[in-house]
Amino acid sequence: MRSATLQVLLWRRALDPHLGRWSLPGGRLRPDEDVEQSIRRQLAEKVDVKQLTHVEQLAVFSDPYRVPGPRVVATAFLGLVPSGVDPAVPEDTAWHPVDALPRTAFDHEAIVQRARDRLRAKLSYTNLGFALAPKEFTISALRELYSAALGYRVSATNLQRVLSRRGLLVPTGNTAPSGRTGGRPAALYSFAHDDMQVTDPFAVFKPPAPKQGRRSRTRVSAPDTVT
Amino acid sequence: MRSATLQVLLWRRALDPHLGRWSLPGGRLRPDEDVEQSIRRQLAEKVDVKQLTHVEQLAVFSDPYRVPGPRVVATAFLGLVPSGVDPAVPEDTAWHPVDALPRTAFDHEAIVQRARDRLRAKLSYTNLGFALAPKEFTISALRELYSAALGYRVSATNLQRVLSRRGLLVPTGNTAPSGRTGGRPAALYSFAHDDMQVTDPFAVFKPPAPKQGRRSRTRVSAPDTVT
DNA sequence: TCAAAAGTGTTCAGCCTACACCCATGT
DNA sequence: ACATGGGTGTAGGCTGAACACTTTTGA
Numbered sequence: 001m002r003s004a005t006l007q008v009l010l011w012r013r014a015l016d017p018h019l020g021r022w023s024l025p026g027g028r029l030r031p032d033e034d035v036e037q038s039i040r041r042q043l044a045e046k047v048d049v050k051q052l053t054h055v056e057q058l059a060v061f062s063d064p065y066r067v068p069g070p071r072v073v074a075t076a077f078l079g080l081v082p083s084g085v086d087p088a089v090p091e092d093t094a095w096h097p098v099d100a101l102p103r104t105a106f107d108h109e110a111i112v113q114r115a116r117d118r119l120r121a122k123l124s125y126t127n128l129g130f131a132l133a134p135k136e137f138t139i140s141a142l143r144e145l146y147s148a149a150l151g152y153r154v155s156a157t158n159l160q161r162v163l164s165r166r167g168l169l170v171p172t173g174n175t176a177p178s179g180r181t182g183g184r185p186a187a188l189y190s191f192a193h194d195d196m197q198v199t200d201p202f203a204v205f206k207p208p209a210p211k212q213g214r215r216s217r218t219r220v221s222a223p224d225t226v227t
Numbered sequence: 228m229r230s231a232t233l234q235v236l237l238w239r240r241a242l243d244p245h246l247g248r249w250s251l252p253g254g255r256l257r258p259d260e261d262v263e264q265s266i267r268r269q270l271a272e273k274v275d276v277k278q279l280t281h282v283e284q285l286a287v288f289s290d291p292y293r294v295p296g297p298r299v300v301a302t303a304f305l306g307l308v309p310s311g312v313d314p315a316v317p318e319d320t321a322w323h324p325v326d327a328l329p330r331t332a333f334d335h336e337a338i339v340q341r342a343r344d345r346l347r348a349k350l351s352y353t354n355l356g357f358a359l360a361p362k363e364f365t366i367s368a369l370r371e372l373y374s375a376a377l378g379y380r381v382s383a384t385n386l387q388r389v390l391s392r393r394g395l396l397v398p399t400g401n402t403a404p405s406g407r408t409g410g411r412p413a414a415l416y417s418f419a420h421d422d423m424q425v426t427d428p429f430a431v432f433k434p435p436a437p438k439q440g441r442r443s444r445t446r447v448s449a450p451d452t453v454t
Numbered sequence: 455t456c457a458a459a460a461g462t463g464t465t466c467a468g469c470c471t472a473c474a475c476c477c478a479t480g481t
Numbered sequence: 482a483c484a485t486g487g488g489t490g491t492a493g494g495c496t497g498a499a500c501a502c503t504t505t506t507g508a
Contacts, residue, residue, distance in 0.1 A: 029289070029300070031291065031297075031298055032291050033291065034289040034290050034291060035287055035289040035300070057286050057287060059284050060262055060284060060287055060302045062256070062261040062262040062302075063261050064258065064259050064260065064261060070258075071258050073256070073262070075287045075289075123432070124429055124431045124432060125429045125431070138487085139487075139488085140486080140487080146432060150432060154432050155432075155471080155472080156487080156488090157471090157472085157473090157487095157488080157489085158432070158470070158471065158472085159432065160487095160488075160489095161470080161471095161489095162431055162432070162469085162470070165469080165470090177479095178478080178479050178480070178485085178486075178487090179479095179480085179485080179486075180480075180481095181480070181481085181484080181485055181486080182478090182479050182480035182481065182483095182484065182485050182486075183478080183479060183480080183484085183485045183486030183487070184477060184478040184479055184485085184486060184487040184488075185478070185479065185486090185487080186486080186487060186488090187487080187488085200429055200431060200469095202351055202352045202427055202429040204351045204352070204389055204427060204496090204497070205350070205351060205373060205377060205381045205382075205385070205386065205389070205497090206497085206498080365460085366460075366461085367459080367460080382498080382499080383460080383461090384460095384461080384462085384498090384499085384500085385497070385498060385499085387460095387461075387462095388462095388496095388497080388498095389496085389497070392496080392497090404506095405458085405459070405460090405505080405506050405507070406458085406459075406506095406507085407507075407508090408457080408458055408459080408507070408508080409456095409457065409458050409459075409505090409506050409507030409508065410457085410458045410459030410460070410505080410506060410507075411458085411459055411460045411461075411504060411505035411506050412459090412460080412505070412506065413459080413460060413461090414460080414461085427496095431469090431470070432470095433470085433471085455508100456507105456508085457506105457507090457508085458505100458506085458507085458508105459504100459505085459506080459507105460503100460504075460505075460506095461502100461503080461504075461505095462501105462502080462503070462504090463500105463501085463502075463503090464499100464500090464501085464502095465498100465499085465500090465501100466497105466498085466499085466500105467496105467497090467498085467499105468495105468496090468497090468498105469494105469495090469496090469497105470493105470494090470495090471492105471493085471494085471495105472491100472492090472493085472494105473490105473491090473492090474489105474490085474491085474492100475488105475489080475490075475491100476487105476488080476489075476490090477486105477487075477488070477489090478485100478486090478487080478488100479484105479485085479486090479487100480483105480484090480485085481482105481483090481484090481485105
C-alpha cells in the first residue's frame with residue numbers, strides 16, 4: 001500500500017479467468033517457502049517491490065467459488081511501502097486509490113477492504129506509521145499520511161502530542177526549509193523504531209498495578225496478538 | 228477453548244508422524260467447503276463439539292518444515308465453547324490447561340499460545356466474554372471466567388462497572404441462591420449480544436466529534452478489522 | 455448479631471481532544 | 482509589518498482502578 005491518497009498496487013490479469021481485470025499481485029506458494037517468503041518473493045520478482053517496511057498476514061480466503069474452476073485458497077497479506085519510495089513497477093501494474101478501485105478480479109476488492117481496515121485500526125494503537133513515512137519527515141507531512149490512510153483529517157497538533165507521549169517521535173535536529181509563502185520552518189522527525197510495536201494496549205482489566213512510583217507504560221502484547 | 232482454568236481440547240495422534248502426542252483437532256480441507264466450514268465440520272464429526280459460541284481465524288502456519296514429510300499448510304482457528312457446556316468427547320481426546328500443556332505434536336503449542344493471546348486481547352476490547360459465559364451468570368462467576376482466561380485476578384467490581392458502562396450486561400431479574408455460608412444472593416445477568424462486537428474502539432485520532440449533545444458510543448469496526 | 459458475599463459511591467489518575475496562544479520565516 | 486505555517490500551554494471530558502461503604506443473606 002502507498003500514500004498521498006491511500007493506494008494499492010494492482011496488476012492486470014493476462015490470463016483468462018477474469019482476463020484484463022485488475023488483481024492483487026501474488027502467486028503460487030512453492031514447496032520450499034512459507035507464505036510470507038512467498039509473497040515477498042512474488043512482489044520482488046513480479047512487480048519489483050522490495051522495500052517493504054511492514055508485512056502481515058490478513059486472512060485466508062477459501063470460499064470454494066471465489067475463483068472459477070478448481071478451488072484456490074489464498075492467504076492475503078497487508079504489505080506497506082513508505083511514502084517516498086516509488087518502485088518502478090512494470091507496464092501492466094499500477095497504483096490505485098483504495099477508495100476508488102477499478103473493477104477487480106475475484107474477491108480482491110474485499111481483500112483490499114480488509115487490508116485498509118486493518119491498517120486503519122493499527123495506526124491507532126501501534127507505531128505502524130513508521131511503515132508509511134519516509135526516514136525523516138515533518139509533522140505536517142506525517143499528518144497528510146495519517147489523514148490519507150485514515151480517511152479523515154487528523155489534527156497535526158494532536159498527532160504530534162500522542163506520538164510524542166508514546167515516545168515514538170525522535171527529533172532529528174534538522175529542519176525543513178519553509179515554503180515560498182513563508183511560515184516557520186518545520187522540524188524534522190523520525191520514528192524511534194522501525195518494527196511494529198503495540199503502543200496503546202487497550203488492556204482493560206489490567207493486572208494489578210505494580211506499587212511503584214511511576215507506572216511504566218506497559219508495552220504489552222506481541223505484535224500479532226491482536227493481529 | 229474452555230474455562231475454570233483456560234483449557235484446550237487436544238487429541239492423541241493415532242498416526243505416525245508424532246504418534247501418541249497431543250494435537251489440535253482438525254483435518255483436511257475438502258474441495259467444497261471453506262476453512263471455517265471445515266473446522267466446524269471436523270469438530271462436530273471427530274470430537275462431537277457443536278456448540279461453538281465463537282470461531283475466528285488465527286493465522287496460517289506454513290513453515291515448510293513444520294510437519295515432517297511433504298509440507299502441510301494449516302489455517303489455525305480460535306473456537307470457544309461456553310463454560311457450562313461439556314461436550315462428551317471421545318476416548319482419545321481431553322481438555323488440557325493452556326498454561327500446562329503436555330508434549331504436543333508439530334507447532335501446535337505455538338498455535339495454542341497464539342490463540343490464548345488473541346483471546347486475552349479481545350476480552351479487553353470486545354464483548355467476547357459472551358462466548359465463554361453461560362446464558363445466565365453471576366458477576367462472580369463471570370469474574371472467574373475472565374480471571375482464568377486472562378491469567379490474573381480480575382476485580383469483580385470493575386468488571387461489573389466496565390461491562391455495564393459498555394451496555395453489555397443485561398440483568399435477567401433472577402437471582403442465584405446464596406451459598407451455605409451466607410452472603411447476599413447474586414443477581415443474574417446475561418450478555419446483551421451473542422455475536423462479537425468491538426466495544427472499545429481504541430481509535431486514537433478519532434474523526435472530529437459530531438457536534439451533538441451526547442456523543443453516541445461508536446460501535447466502529449467490523450469484527451475482524453483488527454482480527 | 456456476626457460473618458460472608460454482592461453491589462454501589464466516590465475519588466483519583468491517565469489519556470486524548472479542542473482551542474487559544476506564541477514562534478519563526480518569507481515577502 | 483503581516484501573512485503563513487509550525488509548535489506549545491492549558492482546560493475539559495471520558496474511562497478505568499482502587500477502595501471504602503452499604504446491602505442482603507445464612508448461621
